[in-house]
Amino acid sequence: MPEQDPKKRINNFDEVPFGYDEQTAIAEAKRCLQCKNRPCVDGCPVGIDIPDFIKEITEGDFEKAAVILKNKTNLPAVCGRVCPYEEQCEGKCTLLKLGEPVGIGRLERFVADYILRKGEKLPKKPVPTGKKIAVVGAGPAGLTCAGDLAKMGHSVVIFEAFHAPGGVLMYGIPEFRLPKEIVRKEVEYIEKLGVKIQYDVVVGKTISVEEILDEYDAVFFGTGAGLPSFLNIDGENLAGIYSANEFLTRVNMMKAYKFPEYDTPIKIGKKVATFGAGNVAMDCARTALRLGAEKSYIIYRRSEKEMPARNEEIEHAREEGVIFKLLTNPIRFIGDEKGNVKQVGCIEMKLGGPDTSGRRRPIPVEGTEFKIDIDTALIAIGQSPNPLIPQTTKGLEVERWGNIKTDEQGRTNIPGIFAGGDIATGAATVILAMGAGKRAARSIDKYIKSNKQ
Amino acid sequence: MVPQKIKVSFCMYEILEKKVLSDAVKLMKIKAPLVAKKAQPGQFIILRIDKKGERIPLTIADYDRKKGTITIIFMEVGKTTKQLGLMKEGDKILNFVGPLGIPSEIENYGTVVCIGGGVGIAPLYPIIRALKQAGNHVVTILGARNEELLMLEKEIDEISDEKHICTDDGSKGTKGFVSDVLQKLIDDKIKIDIVWAIGPVIMMKVVADLTRKYNIRTIVSLNPIMVDGTGMCGGCRVTVGGKTKFACVDGPEFDGHQVDFENLMLRNSRFVDEEKHSCKISGVE
Numbered sequence A: 001m002p003e004q005d006p007k008k009r010i011n012n013f014d015e016v017p018f019g020y021d022e023q024t025a026i027a028e029a030k031r032c033l034q035c036k037n038r039p040c041v042d043g044c045p046v047g048i049d050i051p052d053f054i055k056e057i058t059e060g061d062f063e064k065a066a067v068i069l070k071n072k073t074n075l076p077a078v079c080g081r082v083c084p085y086e087e088q089c090e091g092k093c094t095l096l097k098l099g100e101p102v103g104i105g106r107l108e109r110f111v112a113d114y115i116l117r118k119g120e121k122l123p124k125k126p127v128p129t130g131k132k133i134a135v136v137g138a139g140p141a142g143l144t145c146a147g148d149l150a151k152m153g154h155s156v157v158i159f160e161a162f163h164a165p166g167g168v169l170m171y172g173i174p175e176f177r178l179p180k181e182i183v184r185k186e187v188e189y190i191e192k193l194g195v196k197i198q199y200d201v202v203v204g205k206t207i208s209v210e211e212i213l214d215e216y217d218a219v220f221f222g223t224g225a226g227l228p229s230f231l232n233i234d235g236e237n238l239a240g241i242y243s244a245n246e247f248l249t250r251v252n253m254m255k256a257y258k259f260p261e262y263d264t265p266i267k268i269g270k271k272v273a274t275f276g277a278g279n280v281a282m283d284c285a286r287t288a289l290r291l292g293a294e295k296s297y298i299i300y301r302r303s304e305k306e307m308p309a310r311n312e313e314i315e316h317a318r319e320e321g322v323i324f325k326l327l328t329n330p331i332r333f334i335g336d337e338k339g340n341v342k343q344v345g346c347i348e349m350k351l352g353g354p355d356t357s358g359r360r361r362p363i364p365v366e367g368t369e370f371k372i373d374i375d376t377a378l379i380a381i382g383q384s385p386n387p388l389i390p391q392t393t394k395g396l397e398v399e400r401w402g403n404i405k406t407d408e409q410g411r412t413n414i415p416g417i418f419a420g421g422d423i424a425t426g427a428a429t430v431i432l433a434m435g436a437g438k439r440a441a442r443s444i445d446k447y448i449k450s451n452k453q
Numbered sequence B: 001m002v003p004q005k006i007k008v009s010f011c012m013y014e015i016l017e018k019k020v021l022s023d024a025v026k027l028m029k030i031k032a033p034l035v036a037k038k039a040q041p042g043q044f045i046i047l048r049i050d051k052k053g054e055r056i057p058l059t060i061a062d063y064d065r066k067k068g069t070i071t072i073i074f075m076e077v078g079k080t081t082k083q084l085g086l087m088k089e090g091d092k093i094l095n096f097v098g099p100l101g102i103p104s105e106i107e108n109y110g111t112v113v114c115i116g117g118g119v120g121i122a123p124l125y126p127i128i129r130a131l132k133q134a135g136n137h138v139v140t141i142l143g144a145r146n147e148e149l150l151m152l153e154k155e156i157d158e159i160s161d162e163k164h165i166c167t168d169d170g171s172k173g174t175k176g177f178v179s180d181v182l183q184k185l186i187d188d189k190i191k192i193d194i195v196w197a198i199g200p201v202i203m204m205k206v207v208a209d210l211t212r213k214y215n216i217r218t219i220v221s222l223n224p225i226m227v228d229g230t231g232m233c234g235g236c237r238v239t240v241g242g243k244t245k246f247a248c249v250d251g252p253e254f255d256g257h258q259v260d261f262e263n264l265m266l267r268n269s270r271f272v273d274e275e276k277h278s279c280k281i282s283g284v285e
């Protein structure tokens, strides 16, 4: 797919891939073999009828293609951009064995963008059931669950702590990967289905779960994995050291990259080190370049092979000039006399035998300590579930890492309380969160119908 | 479709009342029924004035559950607080979320000394009131740079058993710092069960250093830079007892003897040069 030139794009926040035009999309769609056994569909966590929507593209009926997509996903323009499709649908595509799989994700993006530009018809208004459901959190899980429930005729309100919808889609994933305008438009569609979003409501603080249950027939928690992890090494509270969440929120949601037009500041200096090697880390390192960093490092304690980020993201980061310092572990931060971070002390690592996760365990190599000069450090080593909801919901069962315990259908141990997405699984993916939201919507519908009061 | 009981004032929060307490210090009553319903002493809110605005935290200085209002008192130190200071009664604020943070631990301790410095006096007010209602003997010490910057004197006088005032320049009360007054109380052998100190970081540090010597438990309220206020960004992290805490969810009140104040001052100055920073919150220094 055509992309912005790396040299140019590190000076702007515009989207990197341009997306297919109609001709390319049709040509790509024609490569699909329309396999009878549909392996690609099995690879999609929400079970999109992939061959069917692709078939409509080959016939030039993009609107019909959109209807097929929207049967299974409320956020196709988002999925078509950020889904790790190479491991999911495209990873199962028959054509993969013969070389290139069908560009399913890109085709999905093409159709979604087409319909966003064109404007789309709403599905027929369902018969109102008179039931009220509260959804907590307007991330992918909550939005999907809410949209599906609204389509079933229930009255749905989302309570969102922030002043904007989207969860990580809005505050985490950068503009150049997922334009916020796209998120906003897809959320608008969900609102048009009848979903109300009430911002500035922190459930557990502003209103309690008991109050919600007094008034609503069921509640869904899609509150995400918002709690940032830190390295827990010396000097981590020096000025200039941010969690990935803080850094990305300032830049994406508060638009610090447009400071002073927008009021929220960000200061990164010339040399920025990002710790971790997942998608979040790539987003940080690439954002740093766009904010003017001359050197942007990824510091990771394992090797290239173990990096958890998507290949596409790693590739993009490399093209843009991110410097990878692999098999390197930070051991302490060193500050200047004013308390700003100025260096990070690191040690070289080597890989030993496999650990419990099956990956080879990194072991420090003695006597290899060295220092890297930095102005800013970004900690992107993971997030765990936000503890606020579990803490303020009496009797709610949680697992070891604080995830809310649910069954396959999103039911918690308390009748009427459902959960899904990162809050139940720990940090995962957009599409998995959406899948969880969908399953929970079905199970909430079933619960309400069987629960005749 | 709007829920009946949990009614949210949709998106906009009206300024019902505005008072100018001094040149740079203003009081506002904001219509925010959901926040008012839950607000407790020691908690705070985060507001954003408009679409391009920054989210800034302000302590809840008072609340009226019946009228559904929250009182904030703020010092104009930078862009957002200055812009807020220019707003009038009837104007609306775009976002107003709370109550955030853990409420003050109110119980009957015996004799409590409540120390407020500058704008720190504002958040102290509901705490004093709650402590009094819990049956404590309340001694208050209010301090500021000068008379202009003292606030809520009358209100606090009415609910305190004993009140001391001091200013840096001697324009009101005794000349000197709140810590001098506290030292005198200690020298006078007054039995003090607990101290609450809210004000500029340096004031809280000086008070905590003093009470540590006499082993008097001291609660302080910290004001690190915040973004979300829900534990999501870690920007508000402070070092307490050698451990990292998030002030927005673990605080904002902490045991003053455990707080690393130097680190807090550093982290708070990360977006300004130090000169500007020192004018941040008025009061004792």
Ligand SMILES: Cc1cc2nc3c(=O)[nH]c(=O)nc-3n(C[C@H](O)[C@H](O)[C@H](O)COP(=O)(O)OP(=O)(O)OC[C@H]3O[C@@H](n4cnc5c(N)ncnc54)[C@H](O)[C@@H]3O)c2cc1C
Pocket (backbone or CB within 6 Å): A082, A083, A084, A136, A137, A138, A139, A140, A141, A142, A159, A160, A161, A162, A165, A166, A167, A168, A169, A172, A173, A174, A201, A202, A203, A204, A222, A223, A224, A225, A226, A248, A279, A280, A283, A386, A388, A389, A420, A421, A422, A423, A427, A428, A429, A430, A431, A433
């Ligand atoms: C920087 C970054 C990049 C990523 N890149 C990708 C990618 O490329 N592809 C991919 O598939 N996945 C990616 N992910 C992961 C993906 O974004 C998440 O798995 C997904 O967003 C989880 O969705 P969710 O709905 O469970 O939670 P979230 O998106 O976290 O949404 C939770 C929402 O709940 C709100 N909330 C929390 N607590 C409360 C409360 N008490 N009351 C009210 N509201 C509350 C939050 O404000 C938030 O809006 C990335 C994550 C990050 C951080």
Ligand SMILES: Cc1cc2nc3c(=O)[nH]c(=O)nc-3n(C[C@H](O)[C@H](O)[C@H](O)COP(=O)(O)OP(=O)(O)OC[C@H]3O[C@@H](n4cnc5c(N)ncnc54)[C@H](O)[C@@H]3O)c2cc1C
Pocket (backbone or CB within 6 Å): B044, B054, B055, B056, B057, B058, B059, B060, B073, B074, B075, B076, B077, B078, B079, B080, B081, B082, B119, B122, B123, B222, B223, B224, B225, B226, B227, B252, B268, B269, B270, B271, B272, B276, B277, B280
């Ligand atoms: C829990 C809490 C309660 C607070 N309560 C009050 C209060 O009741 N009354 C009051 O006057 N002030 C209070 N503050 C401080 C107030 O939030 C800041 O003065 C305000 O954010 C400054 O914003 P600004 O845009 O006007 O100034 P800026 O131009 O952004 O900065 C001016 C100064 O304020 C500091 N600052 C900037 N942003 C923040 C931030 N988000 N949090 C803390 N400091 C910051 C800067 O380091 C700088 O020194 C409180 C802070 C916290 C964390």
Ligand code: SF4
Pocket (backbone or CB within 6 Å): A043, A044, A045, A046, A047, A048, A050, A073, A079, A080, A083, A084, A085, A088, A089, A090, A104, A105, A108, A431
């Ligand atoms: S939602 Fe994701 S996995 Fe499913 S078809 Fe689209 S890109 Fe593939």
Ligand code: SF4
Pocket (backbone or CB within 6 Å): A031, A032, A033, A034, A035, A038, A039, A040, A041, A050, A051, A092, A093, A094, A095, A102, A104
């Ligand atoms: S597996 Fe590939 S080729 Fe077969 S139907 Fe799916 S997308 Fe088409």
Ligand code: FES
Pocket (backbone or CB within 6 Å): B225, B226, B227, B228, B229, B230, B231, B232, B233, B234, B235, B236, B237, B246, B247, B248, B249
């Ligand atoms: S303000 Fe973000 S974690 Fe406290």
